[in-house]
Amino acid sequence: MTTSAENDGRVWRRWVLRAMAVTATVTAIAWQVAGAGGSSPVPPGVPVVRQVEAAGQVSVLVVPNRPGWNLVHVGSDDVLVGATREHLEPARPRPGTSGGWAVVRLPSGRSQVWIQRGVRAAAVAVDTGRDRSPALDPTGADGPECAGAALGRLAAGVAAPVVSCPADELSASDAVAVRGIVRFLGQRDQRAVTLVEDSSPRSRAAARVVRSEAARAGMAVASVEHPRGPLVVVSGWARAQAAIRRLAADRARGADGAYLAPWLLHAPLLGAPVAELVALSYSPGDPSPQEYLAALAGSFPGEPASGSGYAAWLAASGTPEKGPVQPVRLFAASHVTVPGPAAGHQHGDAGWLPQGTITPVTTPLDAADGG
Amino acid sequence: VVGGAVIALAATGLVGLLSTERAAPASDAPTTSSVAGADGRTYTVTNHLAKGYRPDQGRHEWLLAWAGDARPGSSTATPKLPPPPGKAKAHHKTAAPAPGSTAKSRRPSDPDFVAVIDATKGSPTYGKVVNTATLSPQLRNEPHHMQYVWHKGQRIYAGGLLSDTTYVFDATRLPELRLTGVNVPTDTSCGSAPDAFSVLRDGTAYASYMGGPDVPGPCRYTNGEVRVGNGYAGSPGEVVRIGPDGRTLAQAPAAPAGGEDPARCHNVPALKPASCANPHGIRVREDLNRMITSDLFEPRDYLDQTRPQLDPFLARDTVRIYDISNRNHPKLVSVSHLPTGPRIEPFPAFKEERMVMENSVTNQPEHRGAFASTMAGGAIFYTPDITDPTPQWREVFDDEAAYRTYKAAGPYGGGDAGSWLQVSPDDRYLFHAVAGHDPRDPRHISSEMVYVLDISKLLASGNQPQCRIDQIAEVSRGGAERDCPAVVDVLPIRDVTTGGPHWGAIDNFERGADGYYHETQQVRRLAVTNYIVERFGMDGDHRACMVDFDGGRLSVDTSFRDEVNGAPCIDFDRKVWPHGVTGSAKPHGVLFVVADDDVR
Numbered sequence: 001m002t003t004s005a006e007n008d009g010r011v012w013r014r015w016v017l018r019a020m021a022v023t024a025t026v027t028a029i030a031w032q033v034a035g036a037g038g039s040s041p042v043p044p045g046v047p048v049v050r051q052v053e054a055a056g057q058v059s060v061l062v063v064p065n066r067p068g069w070n071l072v073h074v075g076s077d078d079v080l081v082g083a084t085r086e087h088l089e090p091a092r093p094r095p096g097t098s099g100g101w102a103v104v105r106l107p108s109g110r111s112q113v114w115i116q117r118g119v120r121a122a123a124v125a126v127d128t129g130r131d132r133s134p135a136l137d138p139t140g141a142d143g144p145e146c147a148g149a150a151l152g153r154l155a156a157g158v159a160a161p162v163v164s165c166p167a168d169e170l171s172a173s174d175a176v177a178v179r180g181i182v183r184f185l186g187q188r189d190q191r192a193v194t195l196v197e198d199s200s201p202r203s204r205a206a207a208r209v210v211r212s213e214a215a216r217a218g219m220a221v222a223s224v225e226h227p228r229g230p231l232v233v234v235s236g237w238a239r240a241q242a243a244i245r246r247l248a249a250d251r252a253r254g255a256d257g258a259y260l261a262p263w264l265l266h267a268p269l270l271g272a273p274v275a276e277l278v279a280l281s282y283s284p285g286d287p288s289p290q291e292y293l294a295a296l297a298g299s300f301p302g303e304p305a306s307g308s309g310y311a312a313w314l315a316a317s318g319t320p321e322k323g324p325v326q327p328v329r330l331f332a333a334s335h336v337t338v339p340g341p342a343a344g345h346q347h348g349d350a351g352w353l354p355q356g357t358i359t360p361v362t363t364p365l366d367a368a369d370g371g
Numbered sequence: 372v373v374g375g376a377v378i379a380l381a382a383t384g385l386v387g388l389l390s391t392e393r394a395a396p397a398s399d400a401p402t403t404s405s406v407a408g409a410d411g412r413t414y415t416v417t418n419h420l421a422k423g424y425r426p427d428q429g430r431h432e433w434l435l436a437w438a439g440d441a442r443p444g445s446s447t448a449t450p451k452l453p454p455p456p457g458k459a460k461a462h463h464k465t466a467a468p469a470p471g472s473t474a475k476s477r478r479p480s481d482p483d484f485v486a487v488i489d490a491t492k493g494s495p496t497y498g499k500v501v502n503t504a505t506l507s508p509q510l511r512n513e514p515h516h517m518q519y520v521w522h523k524g525q526r527i528y529a530g531g532l533l534s535d536t537t538y539v540f541d542a543t544r545l546p547e548l549r550l551t552g553v554n555v556p557t558d559t560s561c562g563s564a565p566d567a568f569s570v571l572r573d574g575t576a577y578a579s580y581m582g583g584p585d586v587p588g589p590c591r592y593t594n595g596e597v598r599v600g601n602g603y604a605g606s607p608g609e610v611v612r613i614g615p616d617g618r619t620l621a622q623a624p625a626a627p628a629g630g631e632d633p634a635r636c637h638n639v640p641a642l643k644p645a646s647c648a649n650p651h652g653i654r655v656r657e658d659l660n661r662m663i664t665s666d667l668f669e670p671r672d673y674l675d676q677t678r679p680q681l682d683p684f685l686a687r688d689t690v691r692i693y694d695i696s697n698r699n700h701p702k703l704v705s706v707s708h709l710p711t712g713p714r715i716e717p718f719p720a721f722k723e724e725r726m727v728m729e730n731s732v733t734n735q736p737e738h739r740g741a742f743a744s745t746m747a748g749g750a751i752f753y754t755p756d757i758t759d760p761t762p763q764w765r766e767v768f769d770d771e772a773a774y775r776t777y778k779a780a781g782p783y784g785g786g787d788a789g790s791w792l793q794v795s796p797d798d799r800y801l802f803h804a805v806a807g808h809d810p811r812d813p814r815h816i817s818s819e820m821v822y823v824l825d826i827s828k829l830l831a832s833g834n835q836p837q838c839r840i841d842q843i844a845e846v847s848r849g850g851a852e853r854d855c856p857a858v859v860d861v862l863p864i865r866d867v868t869t870g871g872p873h874w875g876a877i878d879n880f881e882r883g884a885d886g887y888y889h890e891t892q893q894v895r896r897l898a899v900t901n902y903i904v905e906r907f908g909m910d911g912d913h914r915a916c917m918v919d920f921d922g923g924r925l926s927v928d929t930s931f932r933d934e935v936n937g938a939p940c941i942d943f944d945r946k947v948w949p950h951g952v953t954g955s956a957k958p959h960g961v962l963f964v965v966a967d968d969d970v971r
Contacts, residue, residue: 285534
C-alpha cells in the first residue's frame with residue numbers, strides 16, 4: 001500500500017527533478033545562444049553526444065556527465081576509451097546492446113574523454129560540474145537502457161540532466177502492456193509461462209503483475225531454471241538477451257516463442273530464431289516513432305532505436321503522439337533474409353529493426369486493470 | 372444490436388468507404404479515398420497528378436508500379452555504372468554526418484506509392500509518371516507483388532510483404548486509383564508476408580502468404596483444420612482468399628495435416644511436425660479447378676550467421692497443387708519435391724531444385740501443364756498435367772543455356788536469382804527474368820537478363836514429354852530431346868547493384884481499329900523492374916524498363932524514356948515525384964492496366 005507521505009515525497013521529488021531539468025535546459029540554451037562553440041563542453045549534468053574523427057567518424061555519448069563514474073558509449077566496438085590519453089580501455093559490447101561501452105571515472109569540472117581507434121585519437125571536452133548523478137549507475141545492467149533514454153531526450157533537442165532511469169519504476173502504461181500479455185496467453189489456453197525477471201524496481205513490479213494475472217487465469221509461472229511454456233520477459237535488456245538466446249538454442253521449446261515487455265523493443269534483442277512478440281501501444285511504423293528514429297539517426301548514427309528511447313523522446317519533445325492513443329497490441333518482430341551465401345550482404349536499411357519487420361498481429365489486448 | 376453490427380463489420384474487415392473525393396479537372400488538389408481496416412485504423416490513398424498534367428480525351432494504357440520509399444543507405448547510393456577498381460563496395464559505407472551535426476535530424480520515411488506511368492506508345496506523355504497514389508498511414512510496407520495479369524473489371528491487389536498488409540484498388544478511374552479495401556495482419560492470423568496474387572473470374576483473389584502464423588502455436592483455418600506454426604515469418608505459410616473489399620474470405624492451410632519429412636523440411640525453430648510450406652508463386656486454372664503454389668524459403672533470420680543460412684533444407688524445393696472446386700476451401704492434393712539436376716554446386720542450396728520462387732500455368736484448354744522456376748537453382752521445371760494427383764516434375768531448362776548466348780565467360784551456375792516466370796496467353800512462349808548472380812561476385816560482372824523460350828513443342832508432347840535435363844552437357848546447350856524449350860532470345864539488362872530484373876508483366880492489351888483496347892493472346896511487349904527486396908540484402912538499380920518482343924527478338928524500348936534523365940527505362944532514383952521531393956523509390960510489382968471504359 002502506498003501512504004500519503006510517500007505520495008507527498010514522490011510529488012516533492014518530481015518537482016525538484018523537474019526544476020533541475022528546467023534549470024539545466026535554460027542553462028544549456030543560454031550556453032548555446034552565447035556561442036560556446038562546438039569544442040566547449042556542454043553544461044554539467046547534461047549528457048554529451050558528439051561525433052569525433054578517429055579513423056573515421058565515431059559517435060560518442062557520455063552519460064551522466066557528472067563527477068565520478070560515467071558511462072561512455074561509442075558506435076563501434078573497436079574503440080579505446082579513457083579519461084586520459086595514456087590510460088585507455090577497450091569499449092566492450094554489453095548484452096542486448098550495440099556498439100561499445102566503457103565506464104570512465106571523470107573528475108569534477110572540465111576534463112576530456114579520449115577516444116582512439118587504430119592510431120587515431122580524439123578528445124571530447126566535458127564539464128561534469130560538482131554534483132554527482134542521483135540516478136544512473138553506469139556499472140549496472142540497466143545503464144545502457146538509461147543511456148538510450150538520454151539519447152532520446154537529446155534527439156528531441158532537450159539538454160536535460162539524467163534524473164531517473166526507465167528501470168526505476170514500472171509505468172502505468174507498461175503495467176497495462178504486461179497484463180495484456182498474460183491475459184492474451186491465458187485466452188489461448190496456455191497452461192504455463194516462464195517468467196524472466198531481474199532485480200530492478202521495474203522488473204519486480206512487472207513480475208508481480210505477471211504472477212497476479214497468471215494466478216487469475218490458472219496459469220503456472222515457471223522460472224528460467226525450470227522453464228515451461230513461452231517466455232514472458234520483464235527483465236532489463238541484458239537478462240532478456242540471455243533468456244531469448246537460451247530459448248533459441250532449445251530445440252524442444254524454441255517454437256513456444258517469447259513475449260516481451262514494451263521496454264524490450266530494441267533491435268539487438270530482436271531477430272533471434274524464435275517468435276518474438278512485443279506488447280506496444282504504438283506502431284513503430286507510425287509517424288511519431290519514425291520521427292524519433294530519424295532524430296536518433298541524426299544524433300547518434302547507427303544507434304538502434306529503443307522503446308525507452310522513444311518514450312523519452314516523446315516526453316521531451318513535448319508533443320503528444322500523432323493521432324489517437326492506441327490500445328496495446330502484440331507486434332511480431334522478425335528478421336527476414338534469404339538462405340544461402342547471398343544472405344548477410346545487407347545494406348544499412350535504418351529502421352526499428354534493420355533487415356526485419358515489426359508488425360501488429362493481434363487485436364487490442366484485454367488489459368484493463370482488475371479485469 | 373446496431374452498434375454491435377457496426378463494430379462487427381469493422382472488425383471483420385468489411386471495409387466501409389469513408390470518403391471519396393474527386394477534384395475538379397482544373398484543380399491540382401489531390402483526391403483521396405479511405406477505408407477502415409479491421410485494426411481500427413483508417414487507410415488512405417491520395418492521388419497526386421503530375422504538375423500540369425491534365426487527362427486528355429484519348430484512351431490510354433497504363434503501367435502501374437508498386438513502389439516503396441528507399442531509405443538512405445540503401446541502393447540510392449548504388450552506382451549505376453561499374454565502380455572503379457577497389458571501389459566496388461563503396462556503397463556499403465553509411466553516410467557520415469558532418470562533424471558537429473549531433474542534433475541534426477534525418478528525414479523519416481516517406482510514403483509508399485503506386486506510380487501510374489503512361490504506357491501508351493506514341494503518346495506525348497509516354498513514359499511519364501502522371502500520378503503517384505501514396506498510401507498512409509502505414510509506412511515501410513515493402514511493396515511487393517500485384518496480380519500477374521490484369522483483366523477488365525478486376526480490382527488491383529497489392530501486397531506489403533513486411534507490413535503483412537494487402538491493399539485493394541479500384542482502377543476504373545485511371546490514372547487515379549481508389550482504395551476499396553485493406554487486409555491487415557489480424558485478418559490473416561495463420562499466415563504472414565503476403566507475396567503474390569491470382570485474381571479469379573469473380574473478382575476475388577488467392578494470395579500466397581509465405582510466412583507462418585502471427586503467433587507461435589496452433590492456428591485454426593477457415594475450414595476448421597489446425598496446424599502448428601513457429602510464428603511470424605516462420606512456417607507454415609498459407610493461402611488466403613481475399614474479396615474485392617479486402618475482406619478475408621478464407622484462410623487455407625498450405626501444409627498437409629500430418630506434416631512433411633523433417634529430413635527435407637527444416638524449420639527454425641524446429642517444428643513438430645515439420646513443414647516446407649512457404650508459398651511464394653501462386654497460379655490458378657479455374658477451368659481445371661486447380662491452384663498451384665511454389666515454396667521459396669522460411670523467411671525468418673536466425674542468430675548463427677554462418678551455418679544455418681547455408682542449410683539447403685531451409686531453401687524449399689516443393690510445389691503444391693490444390694483442388695479449388697470449392698473456392699473457399701482449397702484442398703491440398705499434392706506436394707512434390709522437384710528433382711535435382713546434373714550440376715555440381717559448391718553450395719547445396721544452389722542446386723537446381725532449390726528455392727522455387729515462381730510458377731506459371733498454361734492457359735489454353737487443351738493444355739494442363741505448368742512450369743516452375745527456382746531462384747537459387749537457376750532452372751525451370753515442368754509437369755504436363757496439374758490435375759494428376761501425383762504430378763511428375765522434370766527439369767526442362769537451365770539458365771546457363773541462356774547465358775551462353777551472350778556470355779562466353781560466365782558466371783554460370785546456381786544463385787542467379789531466377790524470378791518472374793510467365794507463360795504467354797497463347798501458350799507459345801515462356802518469359803523469365805533473372806536478377807543476376809551471387810552478390811558476392813564483383814559487381815561489374817553483370818549477369819542480369821530477361822529471356823524467352825519457345826515451349827510449343829514441349830506442350831505438344833502432351834502427357835508424354837521427353838525433355839529432361841539430366842546430363843551436364845544439357846545444362847549449357849539446352850535439352851537434347853526434341854521437345855525441349857528452345858531459346859528464342861535473351862536480353863541482357865545491366866544492373867551493377869546487388870539485384871537486377873526481378874519482376875515483370877506481359878502487356879496483354881492491344882489497341883483495336885475501333886480505338887478501344889482489347890485483350891490479346893500475342894505478347895508484343897513486357898515490362899520488368901530491377902529490384903528484389905533490399906531488406907533481404909538483394910536490392911537493384913530501381914529502374915522499370917519496357918521491352919518489345921516481335922516474336923523473335925527482345926529489345927529495350929528506347930522510346931520509353933525517363934522524363935528526368937532522358938535515358939531509356941524509368942529511373943525510380945529521382946528526387947521529385949508528383950507527391951513531393953521524397954527521393955528514391957524501389958519499384959517491385961508492375962502491371963499493365965487500362966481503365967474499364969477503354970477496354971472492349
